Amino acid sequence: MNPDTQPRPATRRPAFHFSVPDNWKNDPQRPIHLAGEYLYYYLYNGDYLAGGIGTSWRLATTRDHVAFVDRGVAIPKFSNGNGDCWSGSLVVDTGGTAGFGAGAIVALVTQARVDAVPEGRQAQYLWYSTDGGRSFRSGGDDPVLDVPGIPDFRDPKVIWDAERGRWFLALAEGDRLGFYASTDLRTWDRVGEFARDDLGLLECPDIFSMTADDGSTTWVLGVSANAKHRGLPATYAYWTGAFDGRTFVPDAEQPRWLDWGFDFYGAVTYPHHGTTGAEDPGLRHVIGWANFWDYPHNTPTIDTDGYNGDDMIVRDLRLVRDERGYRLISAPTAALADYVTTTHLVGDVEVSAHVDLDVSAVAYDLECDVSWSASTQDVGVQVCRAPGGTRFVAAGLDVTKGSAYLDRSFTANPTRARSEAPFDPTAGSVRLRVLVDRTSVEVFVADGETVQSHRVFPLSGDERIRLYSSGGAAVFRDVTVRELEVGPRRDGGAG
Template identity: 30%
Template sequence: MYSQKISTLIIFFAILSCVDVKQSEEKKPSKFQEKYRPQYHFTPPSGWMNDPNGMVYYEGEYHLFYQHNPDSTVWGPMHWGHAVSSDLVHWEHLPIALKPDSLGTIFSGSAVLDQKNTSGLGSEKNPPLVAIYTYHNAKMEKTGSNKFQTQGIAFSTDKGRNWQKYKGNPVLENPGIKDFRDPKVSWHEPSKKWIMALAVKDKISFYSSPNLLDWTFESDFGKNKGAHGGVWECPDLFPLKINGQEMWVLLVSINPGGPNGGSATQYFIGDFDGKTFTTQQEETLWLDYGTDNYAGVTWSNVEDNRVFMGWMSNWDYANIVPTENWRSAMTIARKLSLGEIDGKKRLISKPLQNYQNQLAAKTLNWEIEGQNAFLIRQVNEWTEIDFKKDIDENQSIEIELFNENEESLKLELDLAKEEIVLDRSLIENHSFSEKFKSVQSAPANFKKQNLKIVIYKDASSIEIFINDGEWVMTALYFTEKDLNKMKITSNKSFTAEIKNSNFKSIW
C-alpha cells in the first residue's frame, strides 16, 4: 500500500510537471530593474527608507511620506521622502518634503487635513495640510540630555507640494524622557479636539489640542498591557465598528520583542473617551506574525475605510539586506476591520481590492478534488488556494515555493497543533545575518471551516493572507533565482480551487 501511494504520487507529479502558467501577454519593461527590486510594492528611487509617515488623503491623492536617508542605503540623518498615488498601487515620486534643520533631523510622525483651519495656518477656503513629526537633536543627545526629541509641525496650502515649518516649533517640548516620539494625530469629534498618540519609552501618552499648536497631557496607556520586550514606537489610534458597535483600536510597534524576533506590531481593542484608552484585553495580539511588517499606520481623512501600510523589514537586519542603490519596501496597502475568531474580537487585515486591477488579463484556474499533492511548474506572483471542503482537524498542509537551485520557502498549516509555520531557512542568501535564517510561527485555529490562502509574491517578499486576513504573515527573502514553482502537499486528501496570475509592474 505504501509503495503504491508513492508510485502514484511520482506519476502524478510527472504529469503535472507539464503545467506551465506563464502568461501569454508580455510584461512591459520596468525602469527599476535591479536585483531584488519589487515590481508592485512601493520603494524609494534610491537611498534608505524605513517608517511610513504623514499618510493623509486629500483631493484625490494619497500622500505617503517616509523616513528617508537620500545620501546612503543605511539609516542616517532622517528626512521625509514623499510620493502620491490615486489608487494606492501606482506611485509618483515627489521631491523630499521635510529636511533636517537646527532643531534636529525629521523622525516619524503623521499628517492631517485641518479642515476647520483650527491652526490658523491656512484659510477657511484653503485649509492646510499639517504634518506633525518628531525632531531628533543628535547634538543634544551627545551631551547626555534626555530632552533631544521634541514635536514640531509643518504645513502646506498647495496640496502637499511645498511645506513650511512652523516658526514656533517645537509645539511639544520634551519633559526629560529619552524616547519621546512618533506622534499620530487625529480629530476626535465628540471632544472637538485633536488627539495625539505619542510613543514614550514602553507606553503611549495621549495629548489633546484645540489647534494643533498647544498640547495638554491627558493620560498614559501600557502598564501591564501587551508586550514590553523593547521600545514602543509608531502608535496609531482609530475607531472601527463591529456588529454596529464602535470600538477603538490602538496599534503599537515594538522593537525588539516581536513574536518571531526583532520588530513587530501589536494591537489593542478597547475604548477611548477623548482622554483615556482602556481595554479588557489580557493577551498580546499581533497584526502580522511575519518578521517583516513594522511601524505601519493608517491613512487619515479616508472615509469608510481604514487603510494600512507598513515598512517591510526588521531592525534585526534592515541595514544589511543585500540590495543595491536602495533599501526597503512597503507592504501592499491593506484594509483593516474588526471581526470575530472563536468568539473573540480580532483585527482583520485584507489586501485592497485595487491590486486585482494590476493582475494580468488571464488568470489560470485548476479544480483539484481528492488529491494529496499538486505541482505547478511555473508559478507567478499571485496565487489563491481555496479549499472547498472543511478540512480535517488532524490535517496538515504544506505549500512550498521553490526554484531549480533547491531554494525554497515553506508554509505549513498544522491543524492538530493549531499553528502556522513559515520557514525560510532553505534560502541560501542569509549570510548577511544569522537572524534572517528564521522559522516563523503563529498560533491559529482553523478547525471545522473552509480554508483560503492568498499569496502575494514579489521579487524579494511574500505576503500571506489566510481566511480573508484572519491570519497574516509577511517576510522578505533573497534568492538567486525566482521561486517560480509551487508544490502543495497534505497528509490527507483535499479538494481545492487554485488560481494564479502575474502582476504588471507599477513602474
C-alpha cells in the same frame, strides 16, 4: 548548468509592492486624503549609499493604494538646527486652527538631536504646507511638545476628537503612550497615558474608531511593539476598547497582532475615502515597512538596484465582532486585482505527498481552499522554489499543533527563521492566500484572520510552486495563480 547556481536576477525591485526610488526608506507616515488622492510620506535618506545619515520626508501619491507616483522630498533633512526628521503625522486643518489658513496641511514631526547631552533630545515640532502637501515650511524653531530628560519621546499621532471638538495626540514614550489634547495643534496638555511594560519599546502609536460588521462602533489603539522575548511578534499590536478623550480602556489585557511575521514594522493605518471624499467608517487601510531593525541593511537590492526600502502590500482592514470580541481582519487591497497580467486556473488538486504545479512565476497572488484528512499533520504551499528544490519558502499549516507558519529558512533572507500564528484546525479546511514578489512573501490565513509577512531574496529561476501534505491526504480546491505587475503608467495617480 546547475539550476540552483543561476546568477542573481538583473533586478530585485518588487513588481507590485511599493519601493523607494533610490537609496533608503524606513517608517511610513499615515497617508492623508486630499483632492481625490492619498498623500503617502515616508522617511527617506538620499545619501544612504554614500554613507550619509539623517532622514527627510519624501512624498508619493496614489489613488488606489497599489500604484504610487513619486513626488520628491517634501521636508528636507537637517532643514534647521533642531535635528533629524523622524516620524510624525499629518492632518488637514480644515478649520484653520493652527493659524495657517483653512485647509492647510499640518504635520507634527519628531526632530531628534543625537548631539544633545547626556542622552540626546527628541521633541515634537510643527510643519505646515499651503501647496497641497508638496512642500512644507517650519512652523517655528521652538518645539510644540517637549519634555527634556525622557530619552524616548517620539512618533506623534494626531487625530481630530470630534466629540470634544479638539485635537488628540498619542506619543511613544518608552514603555507607555502619552495622551495630549490641544485646540490649535500648538499648545498641548497631557491628559492621560496607556502603559505596557511587557512589549518592549513602544513606537509609532495609532488610534481610531471603526464600525464593525454588526454596525457597532469601537475604538482601536495600536502600536509597533517588540514582544519577541515572549515568543510573540515584533510588529503592530492592537487593542479594541473604550476611549473618552483622556484614557483608553482595553477590552482585553493582551493585544492582538496585525502581523505574525518578521517584517511589518512601523505600520500605519488610514481611513478609506469614497468617491465623494467622505470617510468610510467600516474600512481602513494599513501599510507597513518590509524590514526590521535587527537587520536593516541586509538586502541585495543595494547591489542590484541601488536602493534599500520596500513596503508590504497595502491591506484593507475590516472590523468583525463575534463571541471572541472585536478583531481586525486583513486582505490585500482590492485594487490589486486591476494589475493581473496572467491568470492560471489550476482547479482542484489532490495531494498525498506533493504535487508540482505546471506554473512558474516571479510575482503573483495564489489563492485556494485547503482541506485535509484526519491523519494529516502538515499541509501547505512551497513558493519561490528552485528548479532543483534546494531553495523555497513554505507557507503552511501544522494541523497537529494548530499553527499556521511561514518558513524562509530555505531561501536567501536576512535571518534564517520561521514564524507561526495560531489557527483553528477543527473545521478541517481553511482559506489560504499567498502573495509573492521579488523581495517578499505574505500569507493570509482564514480570510485574513492572521497574516505573516517575510522579507526574502529568491534567486533568479526560483519560480516554481509545490503543494505538499504529510501524514495524510489533502485537497487544494480552486487553486488560482494570478501574475501581477504594476506598469510605469498604470498608476491611477498621475495628474
